Amino acid sequence: MSNNHLMEFDNEKTTDVLEKSKQLGLLEKDLVEMYRTMISIRLFEEMADKLYALGKVHGTMHLSAGQEGVAVGTGKVMGAEDYLLNHHRGHGHFIASGADIKKMMAEFLGKETGYCKGRGGSMHIADVEANNLGANGIVGGGIQLAAGVGLAIKMMGEERVVLVIFGDGAANQGILYESFNMAAIWDLPVVYLCENNQYGMSADVTRVSSKVPFKERATAHGIPGYYIDGNDVLAVYETMANAVEHARSRKGPVFVEAQTYRYFGHSKSDRNLYRTRDEIEEWKHRDPIERFQKLLVDANIITEEDIEKIYQEMSQLIDEAVEFAENSPEPDVSEVTEWVYA
């Protein structure tokens, strides 16, 4: 059994959602909205998988089902003016940051109406005008840019922060340490979020990493580091709120590592040979959506009836996005060489 380094968070686990949300300044409607967003991500990913199975997707995809707690806890914290650098398993973070699901689905299907006019696909969804600087097909790709975005924010004297999200795989790319060093010596407003889902493709994080958790590598650079339960959406929100506040108040970079798990394989070629069915099932007992749902139900914030209604609404939203994408035009092949240069 792998994952023997996993931390238990019993002491810090959110058990009383009312108490916790009060402490965090979240209203009941915020909690319901967060829950709805988590559902929309899960349904988006399941639809993406289905569309692929139906042969409607030309390229590859990297699904984040199981990681909704990290996405929504983080997205709720970030301001519209903050920059986002995302990783290749990024659908959830985009949805949580308020992206238009129709445009995402259209990009996924390679249509002209997609965020990148069908030039990028799932791995490169970006919305630069909305400060979303893109998902990245290179593991650690966003890390390369993060210090520069932070430097620009500092030079322009702005109050924004840049959030760069990457996985445990990227934590072993050398650029992370060049970036840590630069961000630390220049006190840049960079929030590093390592979404540790236990595997870099098939590589068990403990097998390929000299030392875990990675937060110790951040603290070794003088950067405050946190290790949290990524499947506890309110714990994510709490830590990310503190982290963003730290960066925004010009105290320099900060690092958060969120422990989580992906249910689907790495990409469409994955046959899950490197992990057991039992392991996947075990993680489903820590499912971020079910945990949050139980808290909300126990606190009488939502009822079973509400849940059904939310699923229906979100499902309809996804269906509409698919319909929009399918009815959208293909890019004009005569424009294949557009936008190489500005």
Add this chain to the structure above:
Amino acid sequence: MPEITYRQAIHDAMVEEMRRDGRVFLIGEDIGTYGGAFGVSAGMLEEFGPGRIVETPISEEAIIGAAAGAAMVGMRPIAEMMFMDFILLTMEPLVNQAAKARYMFGGKATVPMVVRMPGGSGTGAAAQHSQSLETILMHIPGIKVVAPSTSYDAKGLLISSIRDLNPICFVEHKLLYKSKGEVPEEEYAIPLGVADVKREGRDLTLVASGIMVHKSLDAAQIVAEEDGISVEVVDPRTLRPLDVDTIAKSVKKTGRLLVVHEAVKTAGWAGEVMASVSETPSWDYLDAPMRRLTGKDVPIPYNRHLEAAAVPQVDDIVREVRAIVNTQY
């Protein structure tokens, strides 16, 4: 017009653009008090301060990544690579990030950045500090490659590069830093993608860039005096986009083409020039096979005689010009 060095011209272009536009800044290793490894940024720290003369750790990948990130959100970075060879450490942010962001995001991003890099041999710095890697950069859609040969071109092209909205690789030849040339005192810019005829001639078109322009001009003078051969020297100035029209027009006039570069032969840009000319109607006007004279397919050696033998020299160019013009086909 006053004469200034190539180094001064590059320095002046940066200073003038930084005074004009608060978004422009310089980032790189030892560019502050030290003034840059080749002294190009000397004095800039005093004028602009550490906020805009951003001295970095020795982290080339992070320097180019940072430049790209800053450019994407509205700044105009100029990144200095201490040696062109070090650009190889930065291929990931340069090629996979900066060059592709615009296209990959459906035309919604711009990455206005300049990477300045001293290339070329002749200083006894051996294999890892002497390369001419222009072709590697030219191969990437999204990147423009500029390689000035004179003070005038260096200043005018750098100003255009800083104002351009794309990632620019600006290749400086380290042996040219001390060379002098006339540069007007008033502001000017040279558009990218426009070649310059450095010497007019009738018998052969010689395409060369960087330091090879100077060697080619010397060779052209020798064959003019000794053989009565009239060579037209064309300096593309920008290698990508390449001004094929100007080159093809010259070939149509002279009927012969020789391309000279310091970079190694195999897959070097001489091949690109020759292929491009062969695709134009000028091909029909050729009186001789097109030829290239390039660096040998070796790493640059240390020993001064070996080093000189590895790249084209004036005598080699003279010999090649004579061979092409005097052979009957």
